Amino acid sequence: MRIEILAPAVLADHVAGRVAASLRAAAQARGQATLAVSGGRTPGRLLARLAAQPVPWDRLHVFQVDERVAPDGDPARNLTGLRAALLDHVPLPAAQAHALPVEADDLDAAAAGYADVLRTVAGAPPVLDVVLLGLGSDGHTASLVPGDPAVEVVDREVVRTGTYQGHRRLTLTRPVLDAARERFWLVTGGDKAVVAATLAGGGGDLVAGRLRRDGAVLFLDPPAAAGVHSA
Numbered sequence: 663m664r665i666e667i668l669a670p671a672v673l674a675d676h677v678a679g680r681v682a683a684s685l686r687a688a689a690q691a692r693g694q695a696t697l698a699v700s701g702g703r704t705p706g707r708l709l710a711r712l713a714a715q716p717v718p719w720d721r722l723h724v725f726q727v728d729e730r731v732a733p734d735g736d737p738a739r740n741l742t743g744l745r746a747a748l749l750d751h752v753p754l755p756a757a758q759a760h761a762l763p764v765e766a767d768d769l770d771a772a773a774a775g776y777a778d779v780l781r782t783v784a785g786a787p788p789v790l791d792v793v794l795l796g797l798g799s800d801g802h803t804a805s806l807v808p809g810d811p812a813v814e815v816v817d818r819e820v821v822r823t824g825t826y827q828g829h830r831r832l833t834l835t836r837p838v839l840d841a842a843r844e845r846f847w848l849v850t851g852g853d854k855a856v857v858a859a860t861l862a863g864g865g866g867d868l869v870a871g872r873l874r875r876d877g878a879v880l881f882l883d884p885p886a887a888a889g890v891h892s893a
């Protein structure tokens with residue numbers, strides 16, 4: 663895992679530039695590009711900056727890494743933030759924005775259906791070009807949270823989780839995240855310093871530490887990186 667520490671003023675632009683470059687390269691190499699985006703409070707600025715980057719939007723497919731079971735438009739939905747920061751501002755064809763189907767009655771069937779879309783677009787097994795990951799202060803990533811059986815699932819691409827912080831969720835599983843060509847972690851804020859140091863130092867027993875490290879890049883702002891060198 664490579665670690666890059668950048669000042670808050672340039673972090674979002676820097677990561678957006680890296681993501682855009684990877685998407686351009688993917689589109690040039692394979693005719694299309696695929697991006698999976700995490701939610702939470704962290705990626706908003708990055709996604710807004712990505713909207714201003716030169717990206718082959720007409721050849722891009724955007725997936726969600728995870729999503730809370732809540733109505734369309736709910737502030738808790740990761741899709742709500744993704745739309746506001748990125749999707750509402752770029753000429754991505756609507757059919758190429760793949761929202762996790764959390765409004766379905768049967769979440770297991772919905773997860774299986776999303777996995778079908780992933781395989782259709784990104785191959786079987788799916789290999790996404792870029793995955794953007796976040797890190798919770800409890801060490802969770804995506805909606806793979808400590809103690810949830812979803813963490814152990816390796817025979818499906820998408821699963822539902824139990825209730826975590828008030829919501830059941832759908833999430834991509836470790837094999838899909840690990841298979842991505844580029845895995846970019848973005849972690850900011852002093853409240854993540856301890857967990858970021860643990861991840862940077864090898865992962866310890868964090869759920870996030872169970873993801874593949876080789877080739878991954880961990881982008882940090884200075885507050886989040888406060889413990890990294892002593893880890």
Ligand SMILES: O=C1O[C@H](COP(=O)(O)O)[C@@H](O)[C@H](O)[C@H]1O
Pocket residue numbers: 700701702703704705727728729740795796797798799802803804805
């Ligand atoms: O629950 C979630 O948490 C992580 C981290 O979110 P943040 O608000 O601390 O940035 C996020 O990566 C994940 O997508 C989200 O659903």
